[in-house]
Amino acid sequence: MNVILMGPQGSGKGTQAGRIGPRLGLTQVATGELFRAAIAARTGLGRRIKDLYDRGDLVPDDLTIGLVEEKLDEIDRERDLGEGVGGALFDGFPRNREQAKALDAALARREQAITAVVRIDVPLAMLVARLAGRRVCKRCGAVYHVEFNPPRADGVCDRCGGEVVQREDDTAEAVTKRLEIYFKQTEPLLAYYEERGLVAAVDGDRPIEAVTEAIVAAITRHVPSANAAVSPTAGEQG
Ligand code: AMP
Numbered sequence: 001m002n003v004i005l006m007g008p009q010g011s012g013k014g015t016q017a018g019r020i021g022p023r024l025g026l027t028q029v030a031t032g033e034l035f036r037a038a039i040a041a042r043t044g045l046g047r048r049i050k051d052l053y054d055r056g057d058l059v060p061d062d063l064t065i066g067l068v069e070e071k072l073d074e075i076d077r078e079r080d081l082g083e084g085v086g087g088a089l090f091d092g093f094p095r096n097r098e099q100a101k102a103l104d105a106a107l108a109r110r111e112q113a114i115t116a117v118v119r120i121d122v123p124l125a126m127l128v129a130r131l132a133g134r135r136v137c138k139r140c141g142a143v144y145h146v147e148f149n150p151p152r153a154d155g156v157c158d159r160c161g162g163e164v165v166q167r168e169d170d171t172a173e174a175v176t177k178r179l180e181i182y183f184k185q186t187e188p189l190l191a192y193y194e195e196r197g198l199v200a201a202v203d204g205d206r207p208i209e210a211v212t213e214a215i216v217a218a219i220t221r222h223v224p225s226a227n228a229a230v231s232p233t234a235g236e237q238g
Helices: 013-024 031-040 044-055 061-080 097-109 124-132 172-186 189-194 208-222
Strands: 002-006 026-030 087-091 116-121 134-137 143-145 199-203
Touching (some): 002 013, 002 189, 013 087, 013 143, 026 061, 031 044, 044 061, 044 172, 061 087, 061 097, 097 189, 116 189, 116 208, 124 172, 189 199, 199 208
Parallel strands (some): 002 087, 002 116, 026 087, 116 199
Antiparallel strands (some): 134 143
16 A cells, blocks of 8 residues: 655645554655655755755655665565555655656556545644744754644654654745646645546644544545554554
8 A cells, every 4th residue: 555645835744644654554655755855864855855845845756765775675675574565655755747757667666556645634824833833853853843843842842752843845936936836746646646537635724643544544435455454553643
Protein backbone atom coordinates (compact mmCIF):
# COMPACT_ATOMS: atom_id res chain seq x y z
CA MET A 1 0.00 0.00 0.00
CA ASN A 2 1.34 3.44 -0.98
CA VAL A 3 -0.60 6.53 0.07
CA ILE A 4 -0.09 10.21 -0.78
CA LEU A 5 -1.25 12.95 1.60
CA MET A 6 -1.97 16.02 -0.47
CA GLY A 7 -2.83 19.51 0.73
CA PRO A 8 -1.40 23.02 0.93
CA GLN A 9 1.18 24.09 3.50
CA GLY A 10 -0.57 24.24 6.85
CA SER A 11 -3.23 21.68 5.96
CA GLY A 12 -1.77 19.28 8.53
CA LYS A 13 0.01 16.73 6.32
CA GLY A 14 3.03 16.40 8.61
CA THR A 15 0.96 16.16 11.79
CA GLN A 16 -1.35 13.58 10.27
CA ALA A 17 1.42 11.55 8.61
CA GLY A 18 3.09 11.20 12.03
CA ARG A 19 -0.13 9.75 13.46
CA ILE A 20 -1.30 7.64 10.54
CA GLY A 21 2.03 6.06 9.55
CA PRO A 22 2.42 3.99 12.74
CA ARG A 23 -1.26 3.16 12.77
CA LEU A 24 -1.33 1.67 9.26
CA GLY A 25 2.24 0.34 9.24
CA LEU A 26 3.32 2.87 6.60
CA THR A 27 6.74 4.52 6.54
CA GLN A 28 6.60 8.29 6.22
CA VAL A 29 8.37 9.73 3.18
CA ALA A 30 8.40 13.46 3.88
CA THR A 31 10.76 15.20 1.46
CA GLY A 32 10.66 18.51 3.38
CA GLU A 33 11.72 16.62 6.51
CA LEU A 34 14.56 14.89 4.64
CA PHE A 35 15.74 18.28 3.32
CA ARG A 36 15.58 19.85 6.79
CA ALA A 37 17.71 17.00 8.15
CA ALA A 38 20.26 17.46 5.34
CA ILE A 39 20.42 21.22 6.03
CA ALA A 40 20.81 20.68 9.79
CA ALA A 41 23.58 18.12 9.25
CA ARG A 42 25.26 20.43 6.70
CA THR A 43 25.70 17.63 4.19
CA GLY A 44 26.65 18.48 0.58
CA LEU A 45 22.98 18.28 -0.36
CA GLY A 46 22.02 20.43 2.63
CA ARG A 47 24.47 23.20 1.69
CA ARG A 48 23.35 23.10 -1.91
CA ILE A 49 19.65 23.55 -1.15
CA LYS A 50 19.64 25.82 1.91
CA ASP A 51 19.05 29.11 0.05
CA LEU A 52 16.30 27.62 -2.11
CA TYR A 53 14.67 26.10 0.94
CA ASP A 54 14.79 29.31 3.02
CA ARG A 55 13.18 31.30 0.17
CA GLY A 56 10.36 28.74 -0.16
CA ASP A 57 11.42 27.60 -3.65
CA LEU A 58 11.25 23.99 -4.76
CA VAL A 59 14.40 21.88 -4.67
CA PRO A 60 15.31 20.64 -8.21
CA ASP A 61 13.41 17.52 -9.26
CA ASP A 62 16.48 15.33 -9.83
CA LEU A 63 17.68 15.84 -6.24
CA THR A 64 14.19 15.30 -4.82
CA ILE A 65 13.47 12.19 -6.86
CA GLY A 66 16.89 10.72 -6.02
CA LEU A 67 16.16 11.14 -2.32
CA VAL A 68 12.74 9.47 -2.65
CA GLU A 69 14.28 6.53 -4.55
CA GLU A 70 16.74 6.02 -1.67
CA LYS A 71 13.84 6.01 0.77
CA LEU A 72 11.88 3.49 -1.33
CA ASP A 73 14.93 1.19 -1.38
CA GLU A 74 15.14 1.48 2.41
CA ILE A 75 11.44 0.58 2.74
CA ASP A 76 11.93 -2.45 0.45
CA ARG A 77 14.87 -3.62 2.57
CA GLU A 78 12.85 -3.27 5.77
CA ARG A 79 9.94 -5.11 4.20
CA ASP A 80 12.29 -7.93 3.11
CA LEU A 81 13.54 -8.16 6.69
CA GLY A 82 9.94 -8.66 7.80
CA GLU A 83 9.85 -5.50 9.88
CA GLY A 84 6.11 -4.99 9.49
CA VAL A 85 6.42 -2.23 6.90
CA GLY A 86 3.30 -2.08 4.74
CA GLY A 87 4.41 0.63 2.30
CA ALA A 88 5.01 4.36 2.03
CA LEU A 89 3.07 7.40 3.20
CA PHE A 90 4.13 10.36 1.05
CA ASP A 91 3.93 13.82 2.61
CA GLY A 92 5.08 16.78 0.50
CA PHE A 93 5.88 14.60 -2.50
CA PRO A 94 5.05 14.62 -5.39
CA ARG A 95 4.75 18.39 -5.83
CA ASN A 96 4.61 18.66 -9.63
CA ARG A 97 3.87 16.54 -12.68
CA GLU A 98 7.49 15.56 -13.26
CA GLN A 99 7.73 14.17 -9.73
CA ALA A 100 4.36 12.39 -10.01
CA LYS A 101 5.52 10.63 -13.19
CA ALA A 102 8.87 9.74 -11.63
CA LEU A 103 7.07 8.29 -8.61
CA ASP A 104 4.79 6.17 -10.82
CA ALA A 105 7.86 4.87 -12.66
CA ALA A 106 9.81 4.18 -9.45
CA LEU A 107 6.88 2.23 -7.99
CA ALA A 108 6.25 0.36 -11.27
CA ARG A 109 9.90 -0.81 -11.24
CA ARG A 110 9.11 -2.30 -7.84
CA GLU A 111 5.85 -3.83 -9.10
CA GLN A 112 3.87 -1.41 -6.95
CA ALA A 113 1.56 1.55 -7.49
CA ILE A 114 -0.15 4.39 -5.64
CA THR A 115 -3.16 2.97 -3.82
CA ALA A 116 -4.83 6.15 -2.52
CA VAL A 117 -4.40 9.92 -2.52
CA VAL A 118 -5.97 11.78 0.42
CA ARG A 119 -6.71 15.46 -0.19
CA ILE A 120 -6.87 17.50 3.04
CA ASP A 121 -9.09 20.58 2.64
CA VAL A 122 -8.55 23.64 4.85
CA PRO A 123 -9.74 27.25 4.17
CA LEU A 124 -6.99 29.68 3.17
CA ALA A 125 -7.39 31.97 6.22
CA MET A 126 -6.89 28.98 8.51
CA LEU A 127 -3.76 27.87 6.59
CA VAL A 128 -2.16 31.25 7.15
CA ALA A 129 -3.03 31.24 10.89
CA ARG A 130 -1.61 27.74 11.27
CA LEU A 131 1.64 28.54 9.43
CA ALA A 132 2.24 31.75 11.39
CA GLY A 133 2.07 29.85 14.71
CA ARG A 134 3.68 26.61 13.57
CA ARG A 135 6.69 25.25 15.45
CA VAL A 136 8.67 22.08 14.74
CA CYS A 137 11.06 19.88 16.67
CA LYS A 138 14.61 20.36 15.38
CA ARG A 139 15.45 16.75 16.17
CA CYS A 140 12.46 14.55 15.20
CA GLY A 141 10.33 16.92 13.11
CA ALA A 142 7.20 16.68 15.29
CA VAL A 143 4.85 19.56 14.46
CA TYR A 144 3.29 21.93 17.03
CA HIS A 145 1.35 25.20 17.07
CA VAL A 146 1.83 27.92 19.69
CA GLU A 147 -1.90 28.13 20.27
CA PHE A 148 -3.68 25.11 18.73
CA ASN A 149 -1.24 22.33 19.69
CA PRO A 150 1.58 23.53 21.99
CA PRO A 151 4.19 21.13 23.41
CA ARG A 152 3.64 20.32 27.12
CA ALA A 153 6.81 22.21 28.12
CA ASP A 154 7.55 25.46 26.30
CA GLY A 155 10.09 24.91 23.49
CA VAL A 156 10.63 21.19 24.30
CA CYS A 157 9.39 18.33 22.11
CA ASP A 158 6.92 15.96 23.84
CA ARG A 159 8.10 13.07 21.72
CA CYS A 160 11.91 13.26 21.91
CA GLY A 161 12.86 16.20 24.17
CA GLY A 162 14.41 18.09 21.21
CA GLU A 163 14.26 21.85 20.78
CA VAL A 164 11.01 23.19 19.29
CA VAL A 165 11.58 26.14 16.92
CA GLN A 166 10.02 28.09 14.06
CA ARG A 167 10.97 26.87 10.58
CA GLU A 168 13.22 29.09 8.43
CA ASP A 169 10.63 28.95 5.64
CA ASP A 170 7.63 29.91 7.78
CA THR A 171 8.35 33.63 7.26
CA ALA A 172 5.54 35.65 5.64
CA GLU A 173 7.33 35.96 2.26
CA ALA A 174 8.33 32.31 2.02
CA VAL A 175 4.84 31.18 3.08
CA THR A 176 3.24 33.29 0.33
CA LYS A 177 5.61 31.84 -2.25
CA ARG A 178 5.08 28.25 -1.05
CA LEU A 179 1.29 28.57 -1.20
CA GLU A 180 1.55 30.06 -4.71
CA ILE A 181 3.69 27.14 -5.86
CA TYR A 182 1.23 24.69 -4.29
CA PHE A 183 -1.83 26.09 -6.07
CA LYS A 184 0.02 26.45 -9.39
CA GLN A 185 2.02 23.22 -9.58
CA THR A 186 0.85 20.75 -6.95
CA GLU A 187 -2.93 21.09 -6.78
CA PRO A 188 -3.34 20.33 -10.52
CA LEU A 189 -1.87 16.89 -9.77
CA LEU A 190 -5.15 15.96 -8.13
CA ALA A 191 -6.72 15.73 -11.61
CA TYR A 192 -3.92 13.33 -12.60
CA TYR A 193 -4.88 11.00 -9.73
CA GLU A 194 -8.63 11.63 -9.99
CA GLU A 195 -8.58 10.18 -13.51
CA ARG A 196 -7.46 6.95 -11.87
CA GLY A 197 -10.16 7.11 -9.16
CA LEU A 198 -7.56 7.39 -6.40
CA VAL A 199 -8.55 10.61 -4.64
CA ALA A 200 -10.52 10.87 -1.37
CA ALA A 201 -11.20 14.30 0.18
CA VAL A 202 -11.15 14.93 3.92
CA ASP A 203 -12.23 18.07 5.82
CA GLY A 204 -9.01 19.17 7.56
CA ASP A 205 -10.58 22.10 9.44
CA ARG A 206 -11.38 20.01 12.52
CA PRO A 207 -9.54 18.80 15.63
CA ILE A 208 -6.41 16.76 14.90
CA GLU A 209 -7.93 13.48 16.18
CA ALA A 210 -11.08 13.86 14.03
CA VAL A 211 -8.98 14.47 10.91
CA THR A 212 -6.86 11.38 11.68
CA GLU A 213 -9.97 9.21 11.93
CA ALA A 214 -11.37 10.64 8.69
CA ILE A 215 -8.10 9.93 6.85
CA VAL A 216 -7.88 6.36 8.17
CA ALA A 217 -11.50 5.81 7.12
CA ALA A 218 -10.80 7.24 3.65
CA ILE A 219 -7.75 5.02 3.14
CA THR A 220 -9.62 1.99 4.40
CA ARG A 221 -12.46 2.65 1.94
CA HIS A 222 -9.96 2.77 -0.92
CA VAL A 223 -7.88 -0.15 0.29
CA PRO A 224 -10.07 -2.56 2.25
CA SER A 225 -7.00 -4.61 3.26
CA ALA A 226 -5.73 -1.55 5.22
CA ASN A 227 -8.26 -2.55 7.85
CA ALA A 228 -6.25 -5.62 8.72
CA ALA A 229 -3.16 -3.42 9.22
CA VAL A 230 -4.87 -1.07 11.66
CA SER A 231 -3.25 -1.62 15.01
CA PRO A 232 -5.59 -1.10 17.97
CA THR A 233 -2.77 0.07 20.24
CA ALA A 234 -0.54 2.22 18.02
CA GLY A 235 -1.11 5.74 16.75
CA GLU A 236 -1.58 7.72 19.95
CA GLN A 237 1.55 9.83 19.51
CA GLY A 238 2.16 13.43 18.40
P1 AMP B 1 7.54 20.96 3.39
O1 AMP B 1 8.08 20.61 4.72
O2 AMP B 1 6.90 19.81 2.68
O3 AMP B 1 6.65 22.18 3.41
O4 AMP B 1 8.80 21.36 2.47
C1 AMP B 1 9.65 22.42 2.83
C2 AMP B 1 10.55 22.81 1.66
O5 AMP B 1 11.34 21.68 1.25
C3 AMP B 1 9.83 23.25 0.40
O6 AMP B 1 9.43 24.61 0.43
C4 AMP B 1 10.90 22.98 -0.65
O7 AMP B 1 11.93 23.93 -0.62
C5 AMP B 1 11.49 21.66 -0.16
N1 AMP B 1 10.71 20.50 -0.67
C6 AMP B 1 10.00 19.60 0.07
N2 AMP B 1 9.43 18.66 -0.70
C7 AMP B 1 9.79 18.98 -1.98
C8 AMP B 1 9.49 18.40 -3.23
N3 AMP B 1 8.72 17.31 -3.35
N4 AMP B 1 10.04 18.98 -4.34
C9 AMP B 1 10.82 20.07 -4.25
N5 AMP B 1 11.11 20.68 -3.10
C10 AMP B 1 10.61 20.15 -1.96
